[in-house]
Amino acid sequence: MDEPVMTFVGLVAHNVWSKKLRTILTAAAVAIGVMTVVSLGIVTESIKTTAAAVLKTGDADFTVAQNGSSDILSSRMTQAQLTRLQHTAGVESAVGVLLDTQRLNAQNPLFIEVGIAPQDLRPFGVKIVAGRPFDATAANQAMLGWQIAQNLGIRPGATLRIAGGVKTITGLVSTGNVFGDSAGIFPLIPFQAHEREPGALSLAFVKVTKGASIGTVAARIRQGNPSLTTIRTVSQFGRADQSYTLITAADRGATILAVIVGAVIVANTMLLSLFERTREFGILRSVGWSRGRVVALILSEAFAISLLGAAIGVGFAVGVVSLLARLPSLEGILVPSYPTGAFLRALLTAAAVGFLGALYPAVRAGLLRPIAALNHE
Amino acid sequence: MSSPALTLAVPDLGEPVISVHDVTKTYDRGMVPALNGLDLEINRGEFVAITGPSGCGKSTLLHLLAALDRPDRGQLRVDGNDLMRLPHPNRYRREVVGLVFQLHDLLAHLSAQQNIEIAMFGTHRRRGEQRARARQLLADVDLAGQWKRRPAQLSGGERQRVAIARALANEPRILLADEPTGSLDSHSVEQVLALLRRLRTEREVTIALVTHDMAVAGEADRLIRLRDGRVDQD
Numbered sequence: 291m292d293e294p295v296m297t298f299v300g301l302v303a304h305n306v307w308s309k310k311l312r313t314i315l316t317a318a319a320v321a322i323g324v325m326t327v328v329s330l331g332i333v334t335e336s337i338k339t340t341a342a343a344v345l346k347t348g349d350a351d352f353t354v355a356q357n358g359s360s361d362i363l364s365s366r367m368t369q370a371q372l373t374r375l376q377h378t379a380g381v382e383s384a385v386g387v388l389l390d391t392q393r394l395n396a397q398n399p400l401f402i403e404v405g406i407a408p409q410d411l412r413p414f415g416v417k418i419v420a421g422r423p424f425d426a427t428a429a430n431q432a433m434l435g436w437q438i439a440q441n442l443g444i445r446p447g448a449t450l451r452i453a454g455g456v457k458t459i460t461g462l463v464s465t466g467n468v469f470g471d472s473a474g475i476f477p478l479i480p481f482q483a484h485e486r487e488p489g490a491l492s493l494a495f496v497k498v499t500k501g502a503s504i505g506t507v508a509a510r511i512r513q514g515n516p517s518l519t520t521i522r523t524v525s526q527f528g529r530a531d532q533s534y535t536l537i538t539a540a541d542r543g544a545t546i547l548a549v550i551v552g553a554v555i556v557a558n559t560m561l562l563s564l565f566e567r568t569r570e571f572g573i574l575r576s577v578g579w580s581r582g583r584v585v586a587l588i589l590s591e592a593f594a595i596s597l598l599g600a601a602i603g604v605g606f607a608v609g610v611v612s613l614l615a616r617l618p619s620l621e622g623i624l625v626p627s628y629p630t631g632a633f634l635r636a637l638l639t640a641a642a643v644g645f646l647g648a649l650y651p652a653v654r655a656g657l658l659r660p661i662a663a664l665n666h667e
Numbered sequence: 668m669s670s671p672a673l674t675l676a677v678p679d680l681g682e683p684v685i686s687v688h689d690v691t692k693t694y695d696r697g698m699v700p701a702l703n704g705l706d707l708e709i710n711r712g713e714f715v716a717i718t719g720p721s722g723c724g725k726s727t728l729l730h731l732l733a734a735l736d737r738p739d740r741g742q743l744r745v746d747g748n749d750l751m752r753l754p755h756p757n758r759y760r761r762e763v764v765g766l767v768f769q770l771h772d773l774l775a776h777l778s779a780q781q782n783i784e785i786a787m788f789g790t791h792r793r794r795g796e797q798r799a800r801a802r803q804l805l806a807d808v809d810l811a812g813q814w815k816r817r818p819a820q821l822s823g824g825e826r827q828r829v830a831i832a833r834a835l836a837n838e839p840r841i842l843l844a845d846e847p848t849g850s851l852d853s854h855s856v857e858q859v860l861a862l863l864r865r866l867r868t869e870r871e872v873t874i875a876l877v878t879h880d881m882a883v884a885g886e887a888d889r890l891i892r893l894r895d896g897r898v899d900q901d
Binding site for chain 2: 297
């Protein structure tokens with residue numbers, strides 16, 4: 291077989307592969323870091339997606355929740371606060387709902403229950419696609435999102451054991467998003483009684499009057515109700531969900547930690563390599579290689595190892611997230627999606643690890659005097 | 668502002684291609700003298716052997732001529748390049764001089780061909796040309812067909828011939844060899860010397876060879892003996 295011409299990239303690959311065990315061990319360390327970063331990224335992204343879907347239910351311009359609650363389902367506000375919202379300048383309508391979740395069956399482990407007054411269904415943006423609305427005080431009536439109804443094979447008039455008892459499904463609804471279309475809708479007052487929280491609400495969905503500034507109205511509400519906060523975008527979700535804030539912080543912290551640990555390990559490997567190959571760098575300088583080319587060689591080798599680590603790490607991350615999603619306690623809550631951003635993040639993490647880890651050894655190699663490198667024993 | 672260009676023009680034969688004037692070099696902050704006001708000239712096409720006792724400054728002189736190190740003071744001109752004001756020392760080492768060391772210094776994990784190709788990185792030669800040139804050079808040093816072998820699969824003499832081929836990769840006009848036969852058996856020494864003589868005849872390469880071995884030095888056109896950092900005998 292013909293010997294291929296040695297190119298710079300070929301030399302990088304050759305050098306990396308000539309120390310197989312060291313390369314694999316270093317790449318494994320990078321892989322662990324990348325796996326952590328990507329797994330947490332996917333989990334956080336999944337929670338964001340869920341949050342965004344819940345917040346986008348209905349026609350509201352923004353959502354109002356309890357300021358700083360541990361998670362969105364524990365958010366609580368009173369009927370009096372809702373009334374005050376409804377009377378805030380610029381508010382066209384404010385619909386209060388009480389939320390809870392329960393496990394319906396193995397196929398539907400996270401069933402969202404929404405308590406809402408029948409007169410609020412239309413302002414909320416809920417369309418009845420089959421049957422009729424429930425009565426305001428009927429504890430034995432409920433409606434289902436058309437998607438879950440289809441999955442369960444239920445039509446209006448059928449009964450179903452949910453929310454603490456057997457309910458007659460009076461109608462099927464469409465909300466325009468997958469979570470709403472897979473939820474159960476209950477008359478608010480009986481639902482509050484079932485939850486043993488009379489008068490309590492979780493969220494309010496606010497629509498502003500035509501021509502009013504959404505931002506101004508939201509700010510007005512926050513100023514007038516310090517215990518409440520407004521959420522317009524997914525990034526504001528943390529205001530009403532401390533667990534989301536915590537996991538986002540953990541995600542960022544883990545990323546920084548993974549980069550630092552990975553960089554230290556790569557630095558260790560590249561420094562070892564530098565000491566072993568000092569004479570080699572002297573030879574390269576003696577045959578006309580510039581400092582820059584030597585620096586580029588070391589950085590490229592580190593980047594190649596990190597890239598290998600990233601590829602392994604992404605593979606492990608997908609496996610770990612798939613396993614997590616199958617845990618009974620997380621089934622339905624963690625719906626993993628694999629956005630391009632997560633993989634881009636893996637690549638950036640690997641690049642950062644490679645660059646930071648190799649920077650010092652590369653600069654040191656570049657600064658070596660050729661004669662000193664050649665005389666290195 | 669443009670820096671002074673590297674001189675690559677070929678001057679007339681016979682004029683000094685290497686000119687060393689009043690060059691002093693010390694180590695350890697002046698505590699260890701290596702060259703002490705050295706003056707010498709080497710003409711184009713000459714095969715010069717530089718000898719002398721250990722510590723007389725032979726290798727130091729070669730390192731200075733290769734721009735691997737700088738003198739404390741003095742003037743060094745090689746093929747029209749003022750080494751005290753060299754704008755591109757890397758290009759100088761790549762294109763003006765070729766270096767051969769005692770320990771051959773091939774990269775162990777690369778083949779003979781690849782060891783030569785890495786010396787052509789950064790030149791304008793295309794990949795195909797690089798390969799063809801590497802193979803031709805191996806043929807020129809009587810190692811045709813050995814291009815795939817790693818250094819560990821070659822004898823000491825063969826390795827040194829690969830190192831010479833690498834030094835010639837970019838067609839330098841000057842070959843600087845530091846004890847190139849120092850670690851070879853007598854048969855290999857003869858092979859390497861025959862190659863150097865052939866290079867000088869066929870390619871008109873100027874050769875400066877540092878050696879301890881007077882038998883090797885005897886093969887050169889001219890013998891320069893150093894002592895205490897100066898020319899003792901020329």
